[in-house]
Each structure stands twice: as C-alpha cells, then as structure tokens.
Amino acid sequence: MSRLRTRPTRDDTRDKLFEAAARVFEAEGIGGASIEAIAAAAGFTRGAFYSNFKSKDELIIAMLEDHVEQSIKRNLDLLAEHTDLDEFLAALKAMDRSKQDPLGRSPLLHMEMILYVARAEKRRPELAKRLRARRKLIADIIQATQQTNPRNHARNPSWMASVLLALEDGFRLHRLIDPETTPADSFLRAITDLRRATGLASS
CATH class of the missing domain: 1.10.357 (Tetracycline Repressor; domain 2)
Structure with a gap:
C-alpha cells in the first residue's frame, strides 16, 4: 500500500502562504507586514517561507x-x-x-x-x-x-x-x-x- 502523504506539497505550502499573506496584508498593510507574521499566520516557520520565496x-x-x-x-x-x-x-x-x-x-x-x-x-x-x-x-x-x-x-x-x-x-x-x-x-x-x-x- 502507498503511504499517506503527511507533509504538504510545495503547491500546498505556497497556497497557504498566499492565503496567510492576504490576511496579514489586509490587517497590517503590505509595507508593514513581516515575513515572520506571514509564516506564522500560515502555520509555518521562517524556513518554510524561505524555501519557497527569497523575499x-x-x-x-x-x-x-x-x-x-x-x-x-x-x-x-x-x-x-x-x-x-x-x-x-x-x-x-x-x-x-x-x-x-x-x-x-x-x-x-x-x-x-x-x-x-x-x-x-x-x-x-x-x-x-x-x-x-x-x-x-x-x-x-x-x-x-x-x-x-x-x-x-x-x-x-x-x-x-x-x-x-x-x-x-x-x-x-x-x-x-x-x-x-x-x-x-x-x-x-x-x-x-x-x-x-x-x-x-x-x-
């Protein structure tokens, strides 16, 4: 039997970061939103953010x-x-x-x-x-x-x-x-x- 996937795929992670970023941008403004806040809102670490985006x-x-x-x-x-x-x-x-x-x-x-x-x-x-x-x-x-x-x-x-x-x-x-x-x-x-x-x- 194939193993059940327990870790999100790259697309799943990106989609969650998109959703989280939109919420943080609307709440804090685009300029004031930090990478830490976006990652936290998505339930990820800074490392997960930087594995997908450089900035x-x-x-x-x-x-x-x-x-x-x-x-x-x-x-x-x-x-x-x-x-x-x-x-x-x-x-x-x-x-x-x-x-x-x-x-x-x-x-x-x-x-x-x-x-x-x-x-x-x-x-x-x-x-x-x-x-x-x-x-x-x-x-x-x-x-x-x-x-x-x-x-x-x-x-x-x-x-x-x-x-x-x-x-x-x-x-x-x-x-x-x-x-x-x-x-x-x-x-x-x-x-x-x-x-x-x-x-x-x-x-």
Whole structure:
C-alpha cells in the first residue's frame, strides 16, 4: 500500500502562504507586514517561507502571477459556456468570489499590491507582462463573443481591451478611495451602460 502523504506539497505550502499573506496584508498593510507574521499566520516557520520565496517582494509577484493565471482560466471556462456577450457578462457578475484566489476575492488588495510593486522600477517589466496577459484575455473574449453577434463588432479588439482594462482598474482605484459611492459591480455596470449607449447591446 502507498503511504499517506503527511507533509504538504510545495503547491500546498505556497497556497497557504498566499492565503496567510492576504490576511496579514489586509490587517497590517503590505509595507508593514513581516515575513515572520506571514509564516506564522500560515502555520509555518521562517524556513518554510524561505524555501519557497527569497523575499516578500517575490511572494507578492508570485501572488500576482497566480491571480492572473487563475483569472484567465476562470474567464476562458465561462467563455466556453457563454459565447454571447450578455450571457458572459451575466455569468461573470454572478461568479462566486468566495471560491477564487485571495486577490480574486479582494480586488482592492490586488490593486494595492500592483501599486506596491510598481514603486520599484526594476519590477515594472514583470507587472507589464501580466498586464499584457490580461489585455490579451479581454481581446480574445471580445473576438469570440462578436463572432456570435455581428452587432458586437469591435474594429480593434486589442485597443478596446486596453480601454476596458483601464476602466476596470480605474473603478478599482475609485473603490479603494471611495467605496461608499463605488459599488463592487461598477465595472460590469459600466460595460452594460456603454453597450446600450453605443447601440451594441443584443436585441
């Protein structure tokens, strides 16, 4: 008989560190959070942390990368089921955030982490790589959905993806500053309103 695994795998450890880091960042702030606090919140030692990440910055980059990868997978899974844009947006709005990764559950923490990393100029190319991946995802969604509804035609899906991504990030920043007047679904509501205003909504 095979032995039961009693020690966590590397992926298990990383996932627990991601979850713990998100809690500590939200409680203490990203700048004030220590590696010791993150490791303790995950139930690990400093050694376990350093066996996975060289620094807090490397942990943050890994969390951002994991979030982008999971976001792409979630959206492509939805797109496989809903090629109509209205149906896709409705499914996206109804998605259960509680089952997502830490940054998927907390868009505000996601934005804070991006701004934190962007302060270090040498780290910006890594952010740019993830930004391009997010742009491509949106452009692919636009192209796929307009094939099923010619009225949803975008002459330049890549540029439209840039516009939508800037709109999404803008609403995240506004929600960070003024959550009382910026609902969590502001971005999706804005897309719906824009499509109605430009006559691109499905009949």
